Amino acid sequence: MQSYEQQGNIIFHGDSVNVLRNHISSASVDLIFIDPPYNIGKKFGDFHDQWDSEEEYINWSYQWLNECIRILKPNGTLYLMTSTQAMPYFDIYVRKELTILSRIVWHYDSSGVQAKKYFGSMYEPILHCVKNKNDYTFNADDIKVEAKTGSQRKLIDYRKSVPTPYNTEKVPGNAWYFPRVRYRMEEYENHPTQKPESLLERIILASSNQDSLILDPFAGTFTTAAVAKQLGRKTISIELQKEYLKIGLRRVFGWQEYEGERLLSPDKNHKIRNKHGKNIECEFRQGSIFDANITS
Template identity: 60%
Template structure:
């Protein structure tokens, strides 16, 4: 889908409505502090009319090109988080080893109330690579992302290996398995996007790998949660998005000037599935049935 690039911005936040690869090529080298990329996975998702249908070769060739652009625009001490499907990640991992240091291979684990696979073990996680250009010189704000160390905090164990013995720490840096619930319809953060990522996940990434005033880029912005969380945390943001309906979400969430009316930008939640909720099914079952015969 070809669109003429349009830009919506204020002093700190920018939305680029256009093709990701083409617009990444236009960005200045070594200008971005943090990149979070959650691109299409090529698994047949329908993004409001834009359906993934590449061959594997086409998809990987395209993916490798935008990864190279992300390497070019990332600052020497910057960090790049890259998500993809379990099927694609082995190819992407090998590609990224050529130019990046892989600091962590993160698993975002979640539960699902929907139907899962019956003939094999269904996928209940998505992998994330944490990539840097420098082996040691990169931002990592450990104190800003501490979580409870359950062994030390709850059981109050003593570490006798230390002299003198002292209690185990009650806080620790999270490991590489992250348990965040997927975004559900009843959540306030829910937007009309089929692959929206939770703000809690993005908050951890942004707090850990950027500082106030840094530039955060999301080249596949979708629901614009990355940019919205970056704004809330005092960072600058830049989001690239091809789909106009998603661009409108970003303009609303970032409160950017645009030619769209308030009605065009209004939030109107739609379920991602056509299946009825439990409450709706109960109501339907209790309604009197009218026969047309």
């Protein structure tokens, strides 16, 4: 296990259970975002995300989950993602120690080969949990989105004593649409399950404040830490794979070199050809971090 620290941000290179158990104090973290291996057979560097049985995977998961609950502050918040198949185990287990405020569905656009003999998966579930349902952070004004009833349809609520236009903004519901990270997007890193910055920004803005301490025990592309740093939060990230550690050192610390190796972001080819073979010049951008757009 190695650790690196810079300006209130800490990166641990090591096993998550070990780091959580031996290097992070109880009741010390304001917000935890957990996006663990899903046990669905993906390759992450030298690690194969496949346990011998579902029982082994769940027992391993409960180890890091217990540690995350231990280190969460009494007024802290925890977000937990996993596969649709495994979520029932987590949902039932978490209720013993935490209050589940919301069961969020992150849905996204389709890509690649889709299922032909059943309905293919186009969402991932997220639990929004707190230790104390009467004392936790939720910054509703920081995450409001357009309310189409008021802003676009301009409907009037005639149920009130004085007819009033519907609000033009609202707190998002529990069904979130954010595009998945694609190869040509500005934020893309070489990782099979990278989560979008827009998703993490909503979570961090909603459930933490300036100088809050945020933990990501399975850092991957370090999106949690990168977005949290931009928003003035402090972070702890844990990553086992050296390949992804280097992403964190570059993305969070701004390092340009590690152990004699230059740390470079992926080279993204922005040239697209139409059906006639002609190049189309496209600009991929992320205007608001809340959305991902493409203009041509």
